[in-house]
Amino acid sequence: MLINKRPIISWLIEPHDSKSPLNIEMPNVSIPFNYGALRSDFCLLEQIRNEDRPDWGLPELVMPSFVEVMRKSQPAFEKILPELIKEFSASHECGILLYNNKFTIVYGFGGNELHLWRFVEHKGKSIFNFYTCNKYVNGNFGVGIKSSILHDDTLFNGPIEKRQNELAFIGNFIVLYLAVKKYVKVESFIIPKGKSTNLDKTPLEYNEKKIINYLGQEVIVMDSRWFRKIVNENDIYVRGFWRLQNKKNKSGEWYKELIFVNPFVRHGYHRNAKIEDVIE
Numbered sequence: 001m002l003i004n005k006r007p008i009i010s011w012l013i014e015p016h017d018s019k020s021p022l023n024i025e026m027p028n029v030s031i032p033f034n035y036g037a038l039r040s041d042f043c044l045l046e047q048i049r050n051e052d053r054p055d056w057g058l059p060e061l062v063m064p065s066f067v068e069v070m071r072k073s074q075p076a077f078e079k080i081l082p083e084l085i086k087e088f089s090a091s092h093e094c095g096i097l098l099y100n101n102k103f104t105i106v107y108g109f110g111g112n113e114l115h116l117w118r119f120v121e122h123k124g125k126s127i128f129n130f131y132t133c134n135k136y137v138n139g140n141f142g143v144g145i146k147s148s149i150l151h152d153d154t155l156f157n158g159p160i161e162k163r164q165n166e167l168a169f170i171g172n173f174i175v176l177y178l179a180v181k182k183y184v185k186v187e188s189f190i191i192p193k194g195k196s197t198n199l200d201k202t203p204l205e206y207n208e209k210k211i212i213n214y215l216g217q218e219v220i221v222m223d224s225r226w227f228r229k230i231v232n233e234n235d236i237y238v239r240g241f242w243r244l245q246n247k248k249n250k251s252g253e254w255y256k257e258l259i260f261v262n263p264f265v266r267h268g269y270h271r272n273a274k275i276e277d278v279i280e
Contacts, residue, residue, distance in 0.1 A: 003061065003191070003213045006104050008119045008126035009096055010216050015053045023125045030154040037146050041131035045106065045117050054108065058190070059096045059215065062177070063223040070173075070180050077179045081172075082136050084179050085112055093178055098219070103129075107174050112136065114171055130155060134171035141175075143167045181222065191219045239263050 007023035026042070029035050048054065077084065094108035104126060107116040114134040119126040133144035145167060149155060156163040180186065191213050213219055240263045244256040 001211045003098070003211070003215050003219055004101075004121065005124065005215055006059075006098070006119075006121055006126055007124070008104055008106070009059055012049055012056055012096065012106065015049050024119075025125055025127050027120075027127050027129060028154050029152050031148050031152050034146075034149050034152050034155070037149055038128055038130070041117070041146075042128050044115075044131070048108070054092070054094050056094060056096050056106075058218050058220045059098055059104075060188075060220045060222050061098045061191075063221060066180070066186060066222045069184060069186065070176050073180050073184060074176055077176055078172075081141060081175065084175055085109070085114065085136050085141075088175070088178055089113070097174075097177070105170070105174070114174060116170065116174060118170065130167075132167055132171065141168065141171060143171055187223050188220050189223075191221055193218060237263070238266055 007021065011017070011021040011024060026035060026038050029038070088109040089112045092108070092110055095106075097105040097107070099105060102121055104119040104121060105116055106119070107114060109115075112135065115131070116134070117131050118129040120129050121127075130145065130149055135142055135144065143164065150160065150163055150167075156166070191211055193213050193216065240261060242258060242260050245259045246254055247257050248254055
């Protein structure tokens with residue numbers, strides 16, 4: 001697995017650096033007004049970085065198995081969505097998510113609102129995509145975005161309703177991600193800078209032989225080993241039982257003989273979870 005450098009992360013975690021951000025760019029737009037609107041939205045993030053200097057924590061890489069746990073947990077957490085938003089706002093949750101090897105999402109809660117900035121990573125550059133302010137109003141988790149940006153065909157594809165649904169999905173994704181991270185049994189482990197081949201006792205030991213982290217800092221990988229791999233380290237006591245055993249006679253012909261297997265102790269097992277078998 002290769003984790004490439006992302007300029008937006010390097011810039012965010014170094015608030016003492018007053019230089020202009022390098023390789024962080026505004027996107028191409030089809031509505032000229034939107035260039036200034038996006039610049040204003042980015043300046044809001046710059047102001048938070050320079051004045052508030054929040055503790056973003058280490059960037060977090062979301063693995064597919066973690067997303068699958070989120071999907072299965074969604075119906076339960078959607079019932080308490082307002083309470084979750086209040087909880088995360090009270091604790092001023094914020095962070096940086098690496099998703100799909102293409103997107104970087106910077107988010108922060110405050111005043112019962114979720115503020116998020118999305119960047120598209122392309123050829124070593126972080127291209128600002130959009131900013132939204134999400135708020136729970138009248139039983140709905142609404143998305144606040146400038147109308148001209150929503151209607152910009154360079155920034156978004158498809159009909160307006162599809163664009164609105166995509167933005168709502170991202171806001172819900174952040175809330176659900178934090179809920180699963182806090183209330184569901186998941187695993188996290190840190191990948192150091194540079195090359196790493198020692199993945200023992202981590203979920204990646206099953207499908208990743210080597211990780212190269214070019215991000216410039218450590219990365220937390222969010223996974224769920226119990227969902228990917230069933231691991232039982234306990235002794236399992238198996239009682240005696242009868243079974244038909246295949247045997248071969250002196251003529252080389254196979255036949256079955258009823259035998260009794262004495263009680264024994266089985267020392268744990270490792271096997272794929274059913275969901276992983278289906279995916280494979």
